[in-house]
Amino acid sequence: MVVCGDDGLAQRLATELRDVYREQVVLVVPGDRAEGRLEEQPAAQWRAAGLIGRFSSTARGSAGAAPDDTSGGVLLPIREVMSGSPTEAALLRAGVDRAAALALLYEDDETNLRSALLARRLNPGLRLVVRMYNRKLGQHMEELLDQAALVAMPGMDRAVLEASTTVLSDADTAAPALAATAVAGTSKVVQADGLLLRAVERTPPGRGEVPDPGLCTLALLSSTTADPAGAEGSDASGTVGPLLLPDDRTVHTATGRGTVILETVRHAAPARPLRRLSLRGAAFGDLFSGRLRWALAGIVASVFALTVTTILLTDADPVHAAYLTLLDLFSINDPAVGESTARQVLQLLSGLVGLALLPLLVAGALEALGTFRATDALRRPPRGLSGHVVLLGLGKIGARVLVRLRELEIPVVCVEEDPDARGIALARGIGVPVVLGDVTEEGVLEAAKIHRAHALLALTSSDTTNLEATLSARTLKTDLRVALRLYDDDFATAVYRTLRTAHPEALTRSRSVTHLAAPAFAGAMMGRQILGAIPVERKILVFAALPVAGHPQFEGRTVSEAFRPGAWRILALDTSAPAARRPDLASAHRDGEHPQLLWDLHPGYALRPEDRVVIAATRGGLADLLGRGTAPRSTC
Template sequence: MVVCGDDGLAHRLAAELRGVYGEQVTLVVPPNGRTARPPVVGRARAASAALFDRVVSAAVGGRTGAAGPPSGPNPGQRADPEEPLEAAEPSEAVLAEAGVARAAALALVYDDDETNIRAALTARRLNPRLRLVLRLYNRRLGQHIEELLDQAAALAAGDQEDGTAGPGAGVEASTTVLSDADTAAPALAATAVTGTSRVVQTEGLLLRAVERPLAADGSGPGTGLCTLALLSGGDPDGGHGPDAGAEQQPRLLPDDEEVRRAAGRQAVVLEHVSAAPGTESAAPGRALAGIPSLGSLFSRRLRWSLAGLVGCVVALAVALWLVTGIHPLRACYVTLLDLFAIDDPALEEPLGRQLLQLLSALVGLLLLPVLLAAALETFGTFRTASSLRKPPRGLNGHVVLLGLGKIGTRVLTRLRELNIPVVCVESDPEARGLAAARRLRVPVVLGDVTQEGVLEAAQIHRAQTLLALTSADTTNLEAVLYARTLRPDLRVVLRLYDDDFATAVYRTLRAAYPRALTRSRSVTHLAAPAFAGAMLGRQVLGAVAVERRVLLFAAVDVDGHPQLEGRTVQEAFQAGAWRVLALLGRTGTPSGHVLEKGDRVVVAATRRGLAELG
């Protein structure tokens, strides 16, 4: 495996492939002065990963390169693949030195789309059978790139049908385009709304993992599909709970006997939602998205002024009806004529009629500036439709989103699909997410979140959640600490890069604000399993954080998997490793169904379990 990148995702992906799947990985990163430092994944996990590498190396005769020299030099293969290869850019010479010509898979996870595309085209030429995984932010361009590279691989494979084994023989060439923003956005949005990131969606199937206590009689998950995990005594979804001992670790994918013995214990239960959020419930709102509402056209003060004038007209019409005794409809008509100074003066009419005519004329004079103001506000609203909106005064229960970069923009789109009110805060007036905010008509506050008054302008005191997604850990932390001084019970979700730093922040915030919900999420931590699965030829649909462990959801073809093929859904289950959740393309998944060739299933698996499925 070859991993090329310039940020934390490259380092975490390489660690995932080595420590979990036991793959030999060559990491290509820019020189130290141009790259972000690798993420800290914890001493215990680093030690266990090193031990696992040594065991695998001894078992397969130096496959990982961690124990002893390789059996012999390979052309295009580096002598020490564990040592990162430093290069400013992934040129053809750099890819050749990294061993792309003989590699099984290549991941290009640079932050720049153009760099990844250029390197992918070069790599496909060097090795037509290479399995490519690209990180692209532009989804439409990514679809075209997938088709182009797959077509090139198919043509190259046809040219090699003469029996010669070219580079990468035995590996099925494929191209997968992923986005760390798209991978992490559903989890971050779900965390902001419900306090949990446990949502997985595929092919119209929406699965949601919820936390609930098991029944006292040990009857299992109740209305849920199955029990995914038994939680420890610490915080269920905090991600950085204060108790991290081995005896406090959650139990992933327990069997029925374990579930029965854990009666009354907190558990993560899987539920099936009939329709994906935003497909039906949000449709009416989108159908009327082009029609501005009354509240967006006129200010509240102007609306109250118009209502007051209408009340005056009604009162004058009723008074005229009582004074003159004419028909009520005629009284309304005459009042409107007086209002617009169309009727003749009531010179020979009774005194009451004359007074009412004067009052109607006075109300008409008051109506003119109100109508002019309404016209000006309507014109201004349409004129500034392409500009950023300000948070309305009566907004309540919304989500304050800090940062409109790649991650923030995807999360914003996801929140609006769920019809969640959002107020964005962005310091860069040229941020890429501002266009999406204009299109979605989301209020935006431009300013540095660390400056006093910016969060107040976003009405943080009436918000439900603060979602800090800027690229700077200290900025996110400072914003959260300041917000907590304004709202001690505010739910906060932080995007933090360093795991050790996130653990310390989480424990401190939990101790200082025990009644408030605190969550810390790492985008690379959520995205790395999907990229690693794609490099191994698997489709990882999502990752669910269960305390400090991760449960993966993947789509797997039954053909070629002896652990699945020929077994019933109930038999194709290994406690603590994997469980079949659903059969794609069919309604329902009876436990007695025998899995056969052509079936495609959704499985929940631990990292080790997914590696064992092969």
């Protein structure tokens, strides 16, 4: 496996492939960088951490391959290839012409596209996983690269072709989980890649309450969720954490622990279009202020009262009375000389109302013009805003989370230091309030109405900035719900313990974007039908569709016998005819098709070789099913 990248996702993916899937990994990293952010660890730091090592000429052998790992089970070091850019020479040194899969994880879409075309030419049968932020361009490039593979290898099997190129976005993968963490906390709803599954996180049941098991229990949350000394949010080995895929006995005997259950299964609805303020679609409430609308209502009421009075005091019919009132209002009627005193008084009153109408019309025109001009400017948070989410950081991750929050119709206020950040134009276009400024400076969070906010999402690329913003926000609102982006697991554990001790009544969650995205990238590199993944605290459950044939853990066994606690669990059975199945179940959802899946299987159903099942698995359990890992570990 070859991984090319210039930030923390490449490190996390390489480690995932080595530790979980026991693959030989070659990592191509820039060699001219000395320092980096926590989310972009330089190669020197990776090497010091023992994640990267060079093979000696003796270990590589004449063919340049790594020694066999199957006998001793010892993890191979990740071989490093230093190159400023993924040139043809660098890819050949990494062995792309002999590799099974290549991941291109550079932050620049253009670099990834050029490298993908080059790699496809060097190895037409290579499995490509490309990181792309531009989703539309990524779809076109996926089709183009698959077509290039088909031209170079006309006899390629359909299943192999559909897995030959996968375009993913770490921002799109992590955004739903990040948004759900801040929005609903312990009652969050998470979909696996927006495709099939809905998982709900529930608090421990009270005394005498009967918990709803749903379709099945996916995980028991950390017993330290409310314990200041706990380690929620950590991936470090040896710490207390969530228990993934427990058996029924463990679920029934567990006390004081929340659960993540598979509650319902449904097809994901299409994303709602974001409301945009424009000349053709501006709402009346956005065009005119409340005071102006009340003044206009007063004018209309006055005209109505004058019309009714004219009908009562004169012999005019209602239509003629309204006509006379409007003429007097606009001062275009003849003076009521020689007419009754009541008619003269009504004419004077109508003229007075008309004088008040003129400035009102001018004010309305100016307000409407200012509203349309404001679509090109950043909105400020409204005065009475409350119950909103404060989103810190409008980079590529923050922009995707903003879209997700607006699709859920959650009020948002963004805070960003860089006026040219990627998400600024998006926030301006959909009318989301933005506060420009350094969040570490005094007054910035107050401007975002943090004291009346529902939650804070700190998603900058700096762990220290996210932590400082969290601490500052907690001084303004001690019970504020916080979800902050932290890369390092040990640092996340320390932060969680400290915040739980200082603010035990508040909900705190930490998430790593690279940790949320790496399983999806790793699954695509393995060529399996990975449907998606959901985070359980800082751990991951992977959902995949696997054929029963070729897996002795499934073939000939019942559903209950095939279940292995802490490793995998069968969730559904594909009941469609084998000839009509799409080789890639996830691609069927992307194309608008809905496979015939049977959920809530009977435990005694015997699995047949021609069956295909949807499973939930830990990363170690999936690796064991693929024949790549050691014994399944419940802490994976």
